[in-house]
Amino acid sequence: MKCSDAARLMHDYLDQELPRDQCKLLQLHLRECPQCEARFRALERTDALVHAMPAVSVPDDLASRIMKSLPKSHKPKAWTGWVQRHPAASAAAFFLVVMLSSFVAMWNQDDQLKLSGDVEHVVVRGHTVIIPAGQTVKGNLTIENGEAQVLGEVEGNLTVIDGNVTLASTAHIAGKVKTVDRALDWVWYKVTSWFDTVAYGS
């Protein structure tokens, strides 16, 4: 065995990675080679001495100083972390939430019976709006979330949203009768009426 090979085996031995058979070979070489023997002793000694270095004392208040050095306002970051990792999904989710909530809000807003136009000549009973016989509604009448029972006259248009119209034989409507039932119609109606408002004022 060459001395350079022996040196490699010595280190493997000190790393506790030398197979048994190679251990034997190294042992044989060390018996024959005083130089390698001395080197091995020195390495072994170095190994043991460095290993035996005592631990240094740690400052007593180190832990408390570490804790104090941390930023104070560390709140749970799971939510913001998710947002940071998925910017596109967060934007989409945010958009969806805003759209849904505004839509629901608009829809819920009109849960109750609402009347607009000339309301002086009508009678309201629960969700039914009655235009009694002999009465004349002067102008347009709009009913939201209610039924219209027309016995008298309407001089303008009659619009019923989410409801229906019952016309008696005595009824007379000068303008158009319009019923809006479906959501799409309702949205369309909202949009056009908004434009009407913008264009002509209410």
Place this chain on the structure above:
Amino acid sequence: MKPIETRLARLARKGDQRAFAEIVDLYKDKLFHLAYRMMNNRQEAEDVVQESFLRVYKHLDRYDENQKFSTWIYRIATNLCIDRLRKRRPVYSLDAESSDHEGLDGYAMLPSDDRTPESELLLSETQRIIHEAIETLPVKYKSVMVLRYLQDMSLQEISDVLDMPVTTVKTRVHRGREFLRKKLEHKL
């Protein structure tokens, strides 16, 4: 069941300060020991330990639970030490010999931490000689040797911490050991 550190890390990530305090208790001594051997200066060692924990705290959400927590925290601390040691280089390299030679370079010229009575009083003559020998190791051997001998890590663990192949770690341990042997041979 995940190891205790992983569970603590999970709690700390959710904002549990007490869980983080437990992590600090588990690792502060080990990290201080590591940093002190690397920096050879108590004040700097303390700075490194503080900064390490600060980084751990800030980046808890980046901790990959598939790796050992100790590997992660040691990597942070070791990298901080290596960065600081590298930054020292320009100041002292003027008098140093070509720095890639094995043997003395800029680091050897560094003043040791003589403000603390501890290094004067507690270390026996033998221990002081070993301490100085470790101090003169070039940084790439020093980090490996400190992890190997003073933190009792296996070659595989060191390779994980330093993110280098086991064969490289092994070579550095061998060279580091030879370096120390030569240093100590004439003194002890």
